[in-house]
Amino acid sequence: LEKACADANLPFPSLDEPFSHASEAFRANPAAEEATKVIAAAAHQLMVMVLPPSAALYNLISGQFKTAALRVCLEASVTEILREGGPQGMHVKDIAAKANIDSEELGGLLCSLFFCRCFLLKTTASTYLATHHVYKEVLPDVFANNRVSSMLDTGKAVHEIHASPENKHENTPGFAAIAGHHLDEVFKSSTYLWENMSDPTTANSLEANETPLNRAFNLTGTFWTLLGQPDQAYRQRRFGIGMKGVAALEPADAILKAFDWNSLPKDSVVVDVGGGVGASSLTLAKNVPDIRIVVQDLPAVIGEGTIPVCVKIDPSHTKLTMPFKFWFKQMPDALASGQVTLQDTMSKRVLTWYHEAHDFFTPQPIKNASVFLLKQIMHDWSDPYAVKILTQLRQAAQPDTKLILIDSVMPFACHDPSADDGKGIPGAVPKEAPNPLLANYGVANELSYIADLTMLVLFNSQERTVKHLSEMLHSTGWRLTKVIRDHAAGSFLQPVEAVPII
């Protein structure tokens, strides 16, 4: 890893320094990226090998304490407080005073759960043993941010957050928002997994409204109906902004490498199905100006079509829905120039780029699409529903329409002898880690499994293997033609390409 970084003249970032996108540049070097995965997988495997099994197990058993403590720090804006405190760190009493939390409670959380307990080993220059490497204890009871904790930074001033906590995530990069969603809805739902699985009425359910989430939130609808409720506006906005944070987890160019967008003729239509606020479309709009993009999502996200055609849009308009605000902030020139136009869905104007309220379980209105893009959509739905979505798209597809699904394609932890069956399809067979590591690179690949379990507790759904995807596509009239792995450094998503079976 050191050699790969030195060869590329890119420094390896210190754990003590806050995260920045520039500090991740070394990962674009495939040798460096591979080395990090092998090192992480090996380090974790070694840790489990050498710890007493009871300690290794309790590391997992007590996982909820890490989650709970992280939630306290996220909600209390400890990272922002520490940023303002500076690199010398801040005493827990001062952190608590700024966060309005009892300092003994906070100190207990910081010290005993996951703040670094650093011990300078006398035999080596400055080697630290730490617990979970989130924040750093610079002196007893004095803490500072490090690379990991800085990921929770909204970038906002503490007084701004306190003045308007409901807007904490507005206009932020979104990582803290997606972390907040996981520490809240996903965490609470996961505690009901066994109750849901052991109750005969829900044990085998594939319904998105019979999930652990339904038990946790005493909910009859789905996660999407929960977010659509008027009193859930904060969670709705946090989730939308959080999806930008997921995009930010990926290298900025990941969506550009998911498909050869430049192969599309001028004015080709790309439909971002379930595109949310348009996080992927924004990158496409900026980099592939000759295509036409339609972002489709539910009315709760897109708006009901009550907003006038927005050629001259007033950013202070109180009725502006999230996509309007999003495009205004991210790419105002595109609106001014007309490259991007946010459409009143009642309007029949032919526009170059627009958002459209559309339910993907109903017939797809766009019949001339060159690409249907579904990023992190399939995994939200169990097979019967995923099949319905794919069927609607197949019925609207032209013979040369491409279908791009972007989710995690699940590997096995061991060698998969049947993977050889997929050899005809580029990328179908995953690269395996070298022996004696787990074939799937162990914890280095953990985000895929986190995504998989998140889908289970929120939707009774899942991430899928190549075989599973291939069969599901085939049953709906699509043929899997390509799996793109390692298209972007550090990505936990693997785009899949399919074409209509003619």
Ligand SMILES: C[S@@+](CC[C@H](N)C(=O)[O-])C[C@H]1O[C@@H](n2cnc3c(N)ncnc32)[C@H](O)[C@@H]1O
């Ligand atoms: C996990 S998010 C992915 C958003 C976007 N593709 C991205 O990657 O940023 C799933 C999206 O599906 C949308 N959605 C859920 N049910 C839908 C439906 N029946 N029709 C259209 N969109 C739907 C949600 O509102 C949400 O924006």
